[in-house]
Structure formats: C-alpha cells, structure tokens
Amino acid sequence: MMLFKNKISVIFLCFLLISCQGNKPSEKTENSNFKREIEQGLVLYNATLEQSNSDGQILWRLSTKKATYTQDKKSAILENLTGNLFDKGKIILQVSAKKGEIKNDGKEIYLSGEIIAFDTRNKAEFKGQELMWKPEEHFMIMAGDKGIKANHTKLIASAKEAKYNTKDQIVELSKNIIANTKNPPLQLKTEHLYWKIPENKIIGNNLLEMVRYEDKFVTDKLKTNQVEVDLNTNIAILNGNIEYQSLKPPLQGATTRIIWNYGDRTMESNQATRLFQPEDDVTLTANIVKFNLEENQVYLHEGIYGQAVKNEVEIYADNLVWNLDNKEINAEGNVYYKQINPDFNLKGIKAIGKLQDKSMKVEGNQENPVTTLIYPKEQ
Template structure:
C-alpha cells in the first residue's frame, strides 16, 4: 500500500527505480479515475492532478541502475508531474547525480526539467549548473540534454565552463563523462589564467585529466600582460598543454611578437611560454619588422629571453630596403642590435654597388650593408663598408 500525507507527497525522502515509479503512477491514476465514479469517496486526500498532468507528487527521487545493480543516475525533485500521453515526468528544481563505477562524478541542478519514461534522456531548463566533482569544473547554461546511458551531457544557451586554470564561453558544450572531456562549439572564447591567454576558435576540446586544449579549427591565441597583447599566434590546428604551458600550432601558422617586433610563419610551430621559445622543425620565415629583414631556413628557433633567432639549413637573409642577400648553412640573428653571425658556405651579394663574395663565416648587418667575411682558402678577411 502506498501511504499519502496531507501534502499529497509520495515516497517522501525515499528513492525508487524510474520504471517502478511510472508503473505506480499509472496504477494510482487508474485507481483515482475509478474512485471518482464511486458514490462513497474516501475521506483520504487524493493525489493532485492538473489538466496537463495525470498525477503530481512532491519530494520525489528518480533513479536508474545498470543490470549489474550499479547506480547510473539519480534525480531528486521538489515536485514531479507524470504525463502519460508524452511518457515523461516533469520535475521542478531537479538535483541530479551522474554515477560512474558506483561513484558520483557529476552533480547537476536546474529550475525545471523532464525525465523520459525510458530513463535514457533528461531535459533540464533554466539556470543549469553541472559540477565535475573530481576536477572541480563548473559548466553553466540555460538548457541541458542529459543522455544517461552513454553519460553525455549537452548544455546550450549562454555557456560558460571554468575551473582554477581556465574559463571558457561558447554556444554549446558537450560533456563526455567517461572520457573526462568537454567539447565547446560556436564562438568559443577561453581565458587561461597563467600565463594569461585568450583563445578564440569555433571548436575547442578540453581533455581535463590530460590538461590539454585541442582544436582542428582555425585558432587565435593571444598572450596578455597588464591587459595588453604581447604575443599572438594563428593556425589551422592547435594543442595547448595547460601543464607545461606549451602551444603547438599546425598549418598556416603565424606568430607575432611585439618586443621585438617579429612575424614568424611556418606550418608547424611550438610556443614554449615559460621559456619564451618559439621552435619550428620545418621550413620557417622570420620577418624582422623594424629593419624589414626577411630570414628563411629549413628550421629555426627563436629565444626571446635573449632576443636571438637561430636558423639552419639553406638559410637566406634579405634586407628588403637595399636587396642585400646572404646565404649560409646556419645563421644567428640578434634582434637587439640588428646584427647576424652566419656560418657554413656563406655567400653575400649586394646590388648597389654590385658586389658578391664567398667565405665560411660572416658577421655584420644586412640593412646597412656592413658585412665582414672571414676565412677562405687564403684566410682573407673581406670587410664591406657602404659608401
């Protein structure tokens, strides 16, 4: 027998499986309809019914377990209304729990929602909050679809997601509980707290346990200091490691540094932010914007702590103002005084006045055509000084 109280509350402070609850609700509804035609109606209060619902209960707990008996999910609600024709239960101020291996992994709250009779889908609306207990991640939005069997939570409308390292906003977020992963879609903006970064893209995957942010969509990363941009990067694909604070960008990569003013282009670049290193294992182009010098090589690394850039493999340096050109096997560029040191098969040429020379090593400045070539078969030093 099911006991009622004056507030028409069933299963008060108790929990039962969803399919049992639905069966009981159907039974109660049928009994209520039969009792209404009887002349002698019991003085005991009957369950609340509205034109929209077949039965309304207070303080209800719905839950679902696996065939092995492990809890899958649980929803507590202040009020639950069963709609038989739609095969769902409408809940007010639901508080949900998602389980994995018998432990609560996510807690979910909202103002209202709908639990479908098969127990495989739950819809929540207004003031959504999803809390990842282990990783202390909070996701907020205005609408949620909870696919209980695969453990997937989809949140839409004014999405934010945050923990102690990152705060993100997007049009949609997809939480894949088994993979400890959150996928953000649509106008994604992620702010990383240390170092301060602003990441913009259309799709961003947050692998929480691996502490990585990944995307295969065009991305913009800005490094900020005192709210000013001091470096920015663009690419068609990216991976950012929140642990070691290294960004790896692929395809059509461009990096811009403000001090010194440098533009770097490549198809694969690693940006080590703690060490302020930018490395490319493949073809790379460096534009030194102050003096309009272009450097190209098969690979290179910029160290912006000491303001140098090392290039190797078919190095070409061109001063764009006077078209002076230097070729070598290796070259180190010093941004502070706009000088270089080149080694291996050095070849230098200039247009005005026409001149070219070869040697094993060279130092100097491309832009003002002041170059010293050292060595050679006669160990001669050639110094080129513009008129």
C-alpha cells in the same frame, strides 16, 4: 511506489496530503486543486527520484520541489531540482536547474534555466541554460542562446555548445569559442575544440587564433589550422598554415610547424620558416629555426637566405644568429654576401654586421680566404 516500468523508485520526503476532515472552505479549495492535478498526472512535492540500470546500479538521483508525472508514468516535469549522476556507485556529476523533464523511462533528462553541472572528479564546472543528459550513454549536451561557460583550475572557456563525455571526461566545444588559460595567460578563439580534462590538453582542428598576454599586454599572436596545447607544460604544438607575430620585439613569421613554449616564449620549427622584421624590411628564411623572445635571439640553420629589400642586400649561410635588440646578424659557414650600389659579392666563412645598414664584415682564414667579386656597371 514503482514508476517508469519499475526502474525508478520514488522516495517521498514530503508528499503533500490534503486532509478531508472538516468542512472549512479553504480545505475544500485546496482539496479540489489537488484532485485536478491528480487527474492530469501524479504530482509529488519535495520528492527524491532515482534511476537504476538493468544490473541494479544507480544511474542518477534527483531531488525536486515538485514533480508532475504524465498519466502513462513515462515522463515527469520537475521544478527547482538538484541531482547527482553516478558511475559504478560513485557520484561523478552534480547538477542543479530551475526546471527539468525526465523522458524515455528515465533514460533522458532535460534541464533548463540557471543550470550548474559540477564534475566531482576533475573539479570542472559548467553553466548554461539548456542541458540534455543521457546517463546510460555517458554524455550530456549543454547549449542555449547565452551559451555555456566552463571553469577549471587550468582553463576558463565559453562557447555556444558543449558536449561532455562523462566516461572519458572529454569536452567538445562548438561555435564562438573563447578559451583562456590561467597561468600563464593565453587566449584561444576558434569554432571547434576538444578539451581532455584528465590530461589537461586542448586540441583544435579548425582555424584558430592564439594570443599570449603578459601583465595584460599582448606579446604574441598566432594563427593556425591545428594545435595541441599541453596545459601542464605550457607547450603548444602547431601545424598547418601558421602565421606568427611578436609585438615586442616586432617580428613576423610563417611556417607549417612550430613547437611553442608560451610560458617562456621559446619556439622552434624544423620546417621551412620565413621571418620578417618590418621596421627595417629585413627577411630571413631557414629550414630550422629556434628563437627565444625573452632574450631576443633567433637561431637559424640550414638553407639560410636573408635580404634587406630597400638596401638591395642579400646573404646566404649555413648557420646564423640574429640579435633582435641591436639588429645584428652573425653568420657562419659558406657565407655569401651580395649587395648593389656599389655592386660586389663577398665569400667567406664568417660574417657579422647589419643588413639594413650595408655594414657587413666578412671573414675568412688561410684555407678559405675572403673572395671579393666586383661587378662594373653596364655601359
């Protein structure tokens, strides 16, 4: 039997036939019910349906407990179904659902109720309540009031909607997105996200919050406008208005670009960066910043300016190392130190000490001795 303009072949696994033999009341009742269904459209039980393209290549195959066709044979309602999506003769996607509907001569498939879609190539699994599937256009859309869930060896994600390009294996997630990497644990929250499954990359271009965990405790928080996360290397490249916060040790930062290895908690930025240590009210800025929060060391280069606001202390230098454990700084190159009460300035080539304690030692050499400038208070 050929249906949908000779594009779909129907394989009967068990086409229910009602025998007309005999005059038993139960047989008459079943026969009359079957005739009423036939008047509404062709009804098949335990059937397998197939769809091929113009070149004869199979696009999909669906097995269903019950298929009810419209009288024009252009649409069908399916119940309790499982199926496969093919590409060049190979299964690429396996689906199951409580209900389904075939439309537009088999070019569109709609599924609903306890949907599971599994990609056999990359092992990504999607669960949801509503699905639209266009095999010839290589995409499906999943949605629903309860949202969708995606599970993969590298990532677990939930969202209100997901659009999946089955050819390129790219997922576009939208609305109320929560994505969690598995190892190491990193959580992303945003409203729009691309997930390139073959490359194991996540790309976000909306306001996005990132939280890093260690032993179920939060270690770092970031906000940004753009991010690309490589799930293979555990490296995130952030751009835009970036806000950073480390909980242990306490440290805050702001910049426009960061390369973050969230696996070992190292960061670097070649853009103007401001770091703030809230406990001692110490701020340091520089054009190049690298830090390793596993070792609690921050390395600053070019255009360095530091201050401890409460103690009215300032420092300038070419290079500086900030130890977040003992809160000591070690500055080198064109060091200029200034403090108030007592008021004086120091110039040298090195400085070591703590801004928050006004305990700075400035050093020089024979060629560049330390210069001290003391300013008397105005009368």
